[in-house]
Amino acid sequence: MNELIIYNSLSGKKEVFEPITDGFVGLYVCGPTVYNFVHLGNCRTFISFDMVFRYLQHLGYKVRYVRNITDAGHLENDAEEGEDKIAKKARLEQLEPMEIVQKYTVDFHETLAKFNNRPPSIEPTATGHILEQIDMVQKILKKGLAYEVNGSVYFDVEKYDNEALYGELSGRKIEELKAGSRELDGQDEKRSPLDFALWKNAKPGHIMKWQSPWGLGFPGWHLECSAMSTKYLGDQFDIHGGGMDLKFPHHECEIAQGHAATGVKPVRYWMHANMLTLNGKKMSKSTGNTLLPNELFSGENDVLDKAFHPIVVRFFMMQAHYRSTLDFSSEALIAAEKGFHRLMDAVSLLPDLKTGKTSSWDIDDWIKQCYQAMNDDFNTPILIAHLFDAAKFIQSVNMNQATLTEEDKSKLIEKINAFVFDVLGLKLIEESQGDELSTVMELVLELRQKARENKDWTTSDAIRDKLNEAGILVKDGAEGASWSKE
């Protein structure tokens, strides 16, 4: 089998993946700030990395997957007088800040569970790691790469840039950044507009604050990820993921902080998932161009024509590469939904296939191609194309137009299940209408069969058409009729 190749945002190239410790992978992904419901764009990133997590596990790696919950509300903007996002929401909803955090953390977990995401190995919170963050600030201060002003501590970007290289991830040069940055506010404490806060002094009235060597305050924008990834994965770890929009400045600052504090660059492979768009534009909380998962599942929204099952949405996302933007539309989702059902029908059919003395298809070659697709930077769309080839073959065997040996059948079952369920994280959508409907349908189809035997086509067609109108699809197969809900 060929090697796993990952596109590393740091080098801008595909690189062979070599973990620091054989057989183990440290994976860190930036989690959400829990001050609002997660929208589908947020979900896409977490679903993408869930797939990465799953595939690494499938390959046999022991993966420690750390994803933070940002529950310390960072400021709304970089200016001196920003308002804490969680505190602001708490004021608007008349709740304690930690009630806000709890409410949206629960929503986040529930939503990702619907998408069949596996929970991360560790899900640390920012407020639970204030000491680690303070510790990291002190380390950076000791190295002389940060300075304190009025109870706040700022990272000295220019000084760091002299020794290391600031901007290597985002391809930015410090001179260009300086030229492009706005005028400083008159009372800004920062020496340079590029500097960023490691620790902020809490103004009177600021709710979420902690005691520190520099007085009462709260951690800076980017610090928590560095502190927590270092604590749980070490000074240097294998993969750091996140949304494309976090590349600059968030991840750039993480590199600078981590490097400054520990002396080594924190991450070997940087992975960035691309944006989910709606009407061709990035989904974004601040612009309101969003769709919430529950609006999608219920169909209660102005954007799409109907409701969609979370697993169908997951499949839709897997049909695009994680590094490409993906646009959300009814048409595209309906197409994905139909394809999904065709694939799952074949998967369900597989265990019942008859076997013979020969196989008319090269299963081993197919398996090889599936791994090749995934090993090439997690190319799920190509994997899915191969899965459809298999679906076609399964149907052919079912119709006695192709053959399959017992041995190949078990191989096929093993790998189809591995790729469809373990790696892509799909699952069969249960027709959960309960036994009542099933009993009724059994009776109806029985009556219809009687009519058909009597060649009473008027009655049998009427039953089928009426059921169809009610959203129940009747399919006449060789072994009798079956039904499914639309």
Added chain:
RNA sequence: GGUCUCGUGGCCGAGCGGCUAGGCAACGGUCUGCAAAACCGUGUACAGCGGUUCGAAUCCGCUCGAGACCUCCA
């Protein structure tokens, strides 16, 4: 304005120097009482204009168009 992506057949979406991507839709066929489903077959698509090359959707340049980042956002 700066930095960087992307523009593929009716729609979605891979590919990224030569070899059928795939899904949905459409059309023809097999099957069926008729349908549906399933299966078989059918598309000479790569924004435009130049260039490099034996050969370009794929590399280079320009033009047009879309988007992301440069302020919190996955």
